[in-house]
Amino acid sequence: MIVSGCSPTMPSGKTVKLFLYEGLQFAAVIVPLFIVMERFARVVRVAKGWDETAYWLVVAASIAYVTSVTLLVWAPLKYVTLKRRRVIAEITQWRPTALAYLLLCTLPCLAIIVAGFKVQMDSGLYSDPFTELPVSLVLFCLICVDVIERIRPWRLMGKSNTFDPDGDASGPVPPRLERVTTVSAQLPANGGQEESARVQGEVSNGGRWSEHADSSRPSPLSPRTYPTSYPYSSSSSWRPLTYSGPLRVLWRRDGRAKVFVASFLFWLDTVEMLRSAGEPSVFGTAWVFPVYVLTFLSALRVIIAPQSGLLPLAGVVLQDLPFFVLRLALMAAFGFITPVLYLMKNLLVCLSYVYFTWLTRLTAFRGHSMF
Numbered sequence: 001m002i003v004s005g006c007s008p009t010m011p012s013g014k015t016v017k018l019f020l021y022e023g024l025q026f027a028a029v030i031v032p033l034f035i036v037m038e039r040f041a042r043v044v045r046v047a048k049g050w051d052e053t054a055y056w057l058v059v060a061a062s063i064a065y066v067t068s069v070t071l072l073v074w075a076p077l078k079y080v081t082l083k084r085r086r087v088i089a090e091i092t093q094w095r096p097t098a099l100a101y102l103l104l105c106t107l108p109c110l111a112i113i114v115a116g117f118k119v120q121m122d123s124g125l126y127s128d129p130f131t132e133l134p135v136s137l138v139l140f141c142l143i144c145v146d147v148i149e150r151i152r153p154w155r156l157m158g159k160s161n162t163f164d165p166d167g168d169a170s171g172p173v174p175p176r177l178e179r180v181t182t183v184s185a186q187l188p189a190n191g192g193q194e195e196s197a198r199v200q201g202e203v204s205n206g207g208r209w210s211e212h213a214d215s216s217r218p219s220p221l222s223p224r225t226y227p228t229s230y231p232y233s234s235s236s237s238w239r240p241l242t243y244s245g246p247l248r249v250l251w252r253r254d255g256r257a258k259v260f261v262a263s264f265l266f267w268l269d270t271v272e273m274l275r276s277a278g279e280p281s282v283f284g285t286a287w288v289f290p291v292y293v294l295t296f297l298s299a300l301r302v303i304i305a306p307q308s309g310l311l312p313l314a315g316v317v318l319q320d321l322p323f324f325v326l327r328l329a330l331m332a333a334f335g336f337i338t339p340v341l342y343l344m345k346n347l348l349v350c351l352s353y354v355y356f357t358w359l360t361r362l363t364a365f366r367g368h369s370m371f
Contacts, residue, residue, distance in 0.1 A: 017156055022078065025097070025219050028141035029074060030066050036134045037062035038107045047123035069104045091309045101145050101288045106299055107140045110292050117288050135274050139267060146262045146302050154256050255302045269342060270298050273323060276330060276338045287330065294322045316353045320346040 043059035044050060077100050081088050089095065113130045276282060277291040298319035304311045324346035327338055359365050 013155070013157070018082075020156075021152060025101075025145055025148055026070075026074070028144050029070075029101065031219055032109050032134075032141050033066055033103055034062055035137055036112050039130065039134050040112045042114045047119050047125050065108070070073055073100060075106060093310065095149055095304055096276045098145065098149060101142070102296075102299060102303065106138060107296060109134070110296050114289060114292050117283075121284060126292055130278070138249045139271055139274070142261055142299065142302065147260055148264070150259045150263060150306060151256055159254075184230075217300050249360055268300075269319060269323060269345065270295055272338060272342050273298075273326075276327075279334070279337045281334045282330070282337060287333070290326060294326055297322065312353060312357075316350055320349040324350065 037058060041055045044058065045052075045055045048054075077096060081097060112132060116130060273291060273295055277288045282288060282291075301311065301318055302313045304314055324343065327343045327346065330337055331343070
């Protein structure tokens with residue numbers, strides 16, 4: 001007698017999620033390669049005047065490449081990753097799947113697009129700038145792989161605080177409340193003894209600090225413990241972001257939706273840089289080569305795990321600083337082909353990282369308490 005309403009042969013939710021994620025990632029590997037290779041074959045046929053035989057040879061080469069990398073690299077890597085072998089389980093600061101995707105799909109696609117530019121420049125026939133379907137598809141599939149790797153630890157159904165223990169260990173981890181053992185360092189400098197005694201009494205009775213603590217008075221915790229989603233708070237006016245009225249549905253937040261938003265925002269600067277390569281004044285010149293080279297270098301950031309402390313440094317070194325120099329050179333050569341907003345974004349990110357990471361540690365920038 002079957003107690004549950006599901007059939008014994010029905011796959012579980014974890015199995016469905018596994019097949020869904022792996023199917024989407026595999027499609028993100030093969031689809032851009034086929035599309036880019038087909039467009040490259042079309043460009044070569046028009047520029048060189050080749051017949052249909054050469055066109056289908058290029059298409060067949062793409063099929064052979066996809067088959068080879070799938071059987072020799074992608075499938076073994078996914079098997080080792082899903083089985084959680086020791087060599088993979090100990091990796092927490094970078095993502096092997098993202099590295100394999102960059103080397104097997106993104107790098108060949110960008111190299112083929114650059115080769116297509118070279119063929120058109122040599123022949124003098126500019127028939128395809130590769131700015132529509134090929135480039136957009138390559139970036140979209142890269143974003144999809146990034147989203148899948150980030151959202152893998154969460155369940156597809158249920159609340160966002162429902163954590164899947166079978167997810168990737170390098171993915172995001174839901175916040176947890178830990179018992180406070182020492183509060184003397186977290187009290188404000190002008191805090192009274194009564195407040196300190198009250199806090200210690202609550203901790204000794206097994207209390208825990210959380211976002212839903214008593215909001216009638218300022219929290220004794222330092223401003224560093226305030227949620228990053230409430231950037232305009234201060235130690236004297238901060239209140240928890242909760243609402244229990246009839247419009248409380250508007251206050252609901254879900255970490256899985258934030259993953260999608262953060263992943264697309266993560267690549268906006270890269271998308272704009274590739275768009276500038278398709279401008280009529282830039283397309284057909286040698287400037288497209290540094291644009292695509294620096295674009296691939298900026299894509300290397302996806303290898304680093306989202307919680308790794310190396311991600312801000314990688315963003316400055318691999319994207320913002322090179323993009324700032326390249327945008328300055330492009331504006332000097334062709335005018336305002338890219339918005340000044342992105343140029344200022346690259347400059348401010350570099351300056352803010354240097355100031356808050358290095359200069360604020362110097363004595364000269366720590367002596368004025370009013371700032």
